[in-house]
Amino acid sequence: MxxxxxxxxxxxxxxxxxxxxxxxxxxxxxxxxxxxxxxxxxxxxxxxxxxxxxxxxxxxxxxxxxxxxxxxxxxxxxxxxxxxxxxxxxxxxxxxxxxxxxxxxxxxxxxxxxxxxxxxxxxxxxxxxxxxxxxxxxxxxxxxxxxxxxxxxxxxxxxxxxxxxxxxxxxxxxxxxxxxxxxxxxxxxxxxxxxxxxxxxxxxxxxxxxxxxxxxxxxxxxxxxxxxxxxxxxxxxxxxxxxxxxxxxxxxxxxxEGLENVISRHEKNASAVRDAVLALGLELFASRPCNAATAVLPGKGSAGDIIRTMESHYGVKIAGGQAHLSGKIFRLGHLGFYTETDIHTLISALEGTLIDLGINPAPGKGVEAAMRRFQKARAD
Amino acid sequence: MxxxxxxxxxxxxxxxxxxxxxxxxxxxxxxxxxxxxxxxxxxxxxxxxxxxxxxxxxxxxxxxxxxxxxxxxxxxxxxxxxxxxxxxxxxxxxxxxxxxxxxxxxxxxxxxxxxxxxxxxxxxxxxxxxxxxxxxxxxxxxxxxxxxxxxxxxxxxxxxxxxxxxxxxxxxxxxxxxxxxxxxxxxxxxxxxxxxxxxxxxxxxxxxxxxxxxxxxxxxxxxxxxxxxxxxxxxxxxxxxxxxxxxxxxxxxxxxEGLENVISRHEKNASAVRDAVLALGLELFASRPCNAATAVLPGKGSAGDIIRTMESHYGVKIAGGQAHLSGKIFRLGHLGFYTETDIHTLISALEGTLIDLGINPAPGKGVEAAMRRFQKARAD
The missing domain is CATH 3.40.640.10 (Type I PLP-dependent aspartate aminotransferase-like (Major domain))
Structure with a gap:
């Protein structure tokens, strides 16, 4: 594998x-x-x-x-x-x-x-x-x-x-x-x-x-x-x-790629992840989120279960919270050479995980939201 | 190349x-x-x-x-x-x-x-x-x-x-x-x-x-x-x-390989290099030489010429002296995963270099001395 x-x-x-x-x-x-x-x-x-x-x-x-x-x-x-x-x-x-x-x-x-x-x-x-x-x-x-x-x-x-x-x-x-x-x-x-x-x-x-x-x-x-x-x-x-x-x-x-394009790719990837997270009924932790990583409050779910399931079922490794945030949030990293397809991989894994854990209120909504964001970015 | x-x-x-x-x-x-x-x-x-x-x-x-x-x-x-x-x-x-x-x-x-x-x-x-x-x-x-x-x-x-x-x-x-x-x-x-x-x-x-x-x-x-x-x-x-x-x-x-064998290989390689250097009429710089590197006085030759020729003609990179020894000595490294054959490569390059520079008093003597040392080690 x-x-x-x-x-x-x-x-x-x-x-x-x-x-x-x-x-x-x-x-x-x-x-x-x-x-x-x-x-x-x-x-x-x-x-x-x-x-x-x-x-x-x-x-x-x-x-x-x-x-x-x-x-x-x-x-x-x-x-x-x-x-x-x-x-x-x-x-x-x-x-x-x-x-x-x-x-x-x-x-x-x-x-x-x-x-x-x-x-x-x-x-x-x-x-x-x-x-x-x-x-x-x-x-x-x-x-x-x-x-x-x-x-x-x-x-x-x-x-x-x-x-x-x-x-x-x-x-x-x-x-x-x-x-x-x-x-x-x-x-x-x-x-x-x-x-x-x-x-x-x-x-x-x-x-x-x-x-x-x-x-x-x-x-x-x-x-x-x-x-x-x-x-x-x-x-x-x-x-x-x-x-x-x-x-x-x-x-x-x-x-x-061009530095401007690299930065705007990060911006698009981050926006798509944020849109997907919100569409999945979860809450963003950062009041002003950056393009490097998205910290997410797990809602009714457990951050630990989400992190473990994403890795064991989908082979996607994300990060947990640190210090007093350990167990309270999970963090989706999208810093580096990630493509639109990579972001779909990440969101699909999150979405599947929420289904597996019985806490996904709206199957399909995450990937859909991410896709819409990418399409909108292309249209702009 | x-x-x-x-x-x-x-x-x-x-x-x-x-x-x-x-x-x-x-x-x-x-x-x-x-x-x-x-x-x-x-x-x-x-x-x-x-x-x-x-x-x-x-x-x-x-x-x-x-x-x-x-x-x-x-x-x-x-x-x-x-x-x-x-x-x-x-x-x-x-x-x-x-x-x-x-x-x-x-x-x-x-x-x-x-x-x-x-x-x-x-x-x-x-x-x-x-x-x-x-x-x-x-x-x-x-x-x-x-x-x-x-x-x-x-x-x-x-x-x-x-x-x-x-x-x-x-x-x-x-x-x-x-x-x-x-x-x-x-x-x-x-x-x-x-x-x-x-x-x-x-x-x-x-x-x-x-x-x-x-x-x-x-x-x-x-x-x-x-x-x-x-x-x-x-x-x-x-x-x-x-x-x-x-x-x-x-x-x-x-x-x-076994730690003892690794150390004794270094010992043999170092001894072979030292024997070859002496057989080529050059002088060792260290009064008590280690197995990692052999520092050599260039005799009638120039340390800089020897280093440059070894690299440009033979593709063998050795080191020079440092601080006040710059230009006064050259150093042959034999630390790491070097085999008997690698040591022959090093000595041949040195020997060829001395011939190229017209300062080799005894062609063939370096490799011969190294080989004798390896053969002796095998016989022991």
Whole structure:
């Protein structure tokens, strides 16, 4: 039987072309050949992130690049602000706590975004905030934050703005330079459809000036060293070469499709999933849903039963809720190289599952709603 | 034409079976299936390292695991001792400096090992050394250190002993528990013949007790969190799943061949290379050479010319010297899944290169010497 199809908000399904890239013979990383690959990957990442700033790629999961961002952008004792409304936005606060920063939390209930107004209110109250750490799409709840608005406020108050765009890249419009974002963090196993193990960040000139100050102790994630190596399209330590080869292929697939088309495909897929969920009589959890994943309240059903049945009967793996949302919601991932047909697969599995569990009030309605959305998008 | 054959001391050549493992469909990491894989990889790593202690695997290059070892094994202001005799052993001192440790350097000239006697002398002079950081095989010079002897001294003086075994694992006998080593660090792209991007460390009970004390700030490399996740065969953050799949295959190849056989194959390959180098009238750089790589003084030749010619004429990639040894030596890597035939390929390329460059005093002598060594080993 075919392996389970991943519809989790990361790792996401890896296209065959990307997977095959990892099987290429090993290239030594201290060679002209590899330098060209790193340059190519960097330039295409700059295109996706819409920045002219340098991009540092780490052999590490996304959390590693988040830590690198915080460690290099702040000094011990700094006052920072974190927009907290889910597991991953709270991670900024955890990392800040590990480094002994004075952290102002600006909260929203899980399922809702922190709004720019709240950030402004906090910055008005607290002087000398060095950096604002925010999250573009909060994967644990499927919520979209107004990263542009938050960035604008942060800059207005003279704070660096650091954005975790790990699950928003490719799925949402991200305009790093136009929004004035100082540091943006991304990872391989999300919208890029590459296996996990690679993460990266971009750095504005303003952020670059700050990292040369005496800061926290660090070595592997020291951006000064990484940026120096990058001048020669090199890395400070051995890079994850095969994942970088995979990333190159994924990025060329994005260039072929066109970044705008990639984003609008995500938008269509997400809309179709949301329409289907509603047509099936279920409720969306996020007050402002993102295009990466749809968090769903199971209604009369049990989230655990739905997740288990989708995997065991239909070979479709989705995700559950995290922390206090465990058992309360399920999450349908549609981040990455998914086609209309893939979305039909996902919705059919959900619909079948609800029938199996005796909690589908309207058989056929889910797929119908998704199809209508796709047809409408084609007509527009 | 076939791609360049890697004879560098890392990344090393990746066997087809290992490479194919990365092309397997993605497994989600929060599943029973992945937990079983991680358990399997951990147990086989314990076998190679000869330890019963827990092993934490990171998505990071070897340097990341080195930093994790130091950050978790020491506290700010601690006095530590570093055995420094090459680029990679000096890296311990660089990381210690980044964390503001009080570092006692015990040096040897590059090309020579730091000896246990020197370590003992330093420990006798300096009270309260919390940890000794050493390197089993110094890749930059091809030198083998007496890690067992150094570990014994460190324990005698009540210091933790942390060993970088990144290039010695699979190539040398490493007896973590028998030698009383507290932390041992390894990486994927060396003796395991897996692409770069994965590193790991093992932790003794003695080390475990120390890491629960208040230490340096850290998050991604926080072992307390990693060990807690490991209790359930899980990882704190998203692991590099495809590299772990590759590692599983490499480890099963090692089990099939038998660890003793793997090590003795490395010993034979290294001896054959050394005999060939000497038969070709060249000089070994290391006073006590390791089985991972052979550092060679180019005699009348130029190291750069030799490296370039081996690659351009013979498609064989070897490494140069590092730091002040750049241009002064070349390094033949024989770490990983190399057969007798592979070693003949390497030696033939070197011999041909010396002829091409007009500096081969004795054509045929290199391959002959290597062959004699292999035949002698078979007869023994």
């Amino acid at each position: 075919d392996p389970t199809k991943l519809f989790t908000p990361g790792p996401t399904a890896v296209p065959r072309r990307v997977q095959d890239a990892m099987g290429q013979p090993l290239i030594h990383h201290r060679t002209e050949e590899f330098r060209e690959i790193l340059r190519d990957v960097t330039r295409n990442l700059q295109h996706v992130i819409r920045t002219d700033n340098p991009i540092v790629v780490f052999a590490a999961s996304g959390t590693g690049a988040m830590e690198a961002a915080l460690v290099n952008a702040t000094k011990p004792g700094d006052k920072v602000l974190v927009t907290a409304c889910g597991k991953f936005s709270n991670r900024w606060a955890e990392i800040a706590a590990a480094y002994g920063l004075d952290t102002i939390m600006v909260d929203a209930k899980w399922g809702q975004p922190v709004e720019p107004d709240q950030v402004e209110e906090a910055l008005r109250k607290h002087d000398g905030v060095r950096a604002v750490f925010t999250t573009h799409t909060e994967t644990s709840t499927g919520v979209l934050l107004d990263a542009e608005g938050i960035a604008m406020i942060a800059r207005e108050y003279g704070a660096l703005i650091v954005v975790d765009a790990i699950t928003s890249l490719c799925a949402q419009e991200v305009k790093t330079d136009a929004w004035g974002v100082d540091v943006i963090v991304g990872g391989s196993q999300k919208g890029f459809g590459v296996p996990p193990g690679l993460s990266f960040l971009s750095l504005s000139k303003r952020a670059l000036e700050k990292i040369h100050q005496k800061g926290h102790p660090c070595y592997y994630f020291d951006l000064t060293k990484a940026l120096k190596a990058l001048e020669n399209w090199d890395t400070a330590y051995t890079p994850a070469t095969q994942l970088i080869l995979a990333m190159r292929v994924a990025l060329s697939m994005i260039r072929e | 076939d791609p360049t054959k890697l004879f560098t001391p890392g990344p090393t050549a990746v066997p087809r079976r290992v490479q194919d493992a990365m092309g397997q469909p993605l497994i989600h990491h929060r599943t029973e299936e992945f937990r079983e894989i991680l358990r399997d990889v951990t147990r086989n790593l314990q076998h190679v390292i000869r330890t019963d202690n827990p092993i934490v695997v990171f998505a990071a290059s070897g340097t990341g695991a080195m930093e994790a070892a130091l950050v978790n094994a020491t506290k700010p202001g601690d006095k530590v001792l570093v055995t420094a005799c090459g680029k990679f052993s000096n890296r311990w001192a660089e990381i210690a400096a980044a964390y503001g440790l009080d570092t006692i350097m015990v040096d040897a000239k590059w090309g020579q090992p730091v000896e246990p006697d020197q370590v003992e002398e330093a420990l006798r002079k300096h009270d309260g050394v919390r940890a000794v950081f050493t390197t089993h095989t110094e890749t930059s010079t091809g030198v083998l250190l007496d890690a067992e002897g150094i570990a014994m001294i460190a324990r005698e003086y009540g210091a933790l002993i942390v060993v970088d075994a990144i290039t010695s694992l699979c190539a040398q006998e490493v007896k973590t528990d028998a030698w009383g080593v507290d932390v041992i660090v390894g990486g994927s792209q060396k003796g395991f013949g897996v692409p770069p991007g994965l590193s790991f460390l093992s932790l003794s009970k003695r080390a475990l007790e120390k890491i629960h004390q208040k230490g340096h700030p850290c998050y991604y490399f926080d072992l307390t969190k990693a060990l807690k996740a490991l209790e359930n065969w899980d990882t704190a953050y998203t692991p590099a799943t495809q590299l772990i799949l590759a590692m599983r295959v490499a480890l099963s190849m090692i089990r099939e």
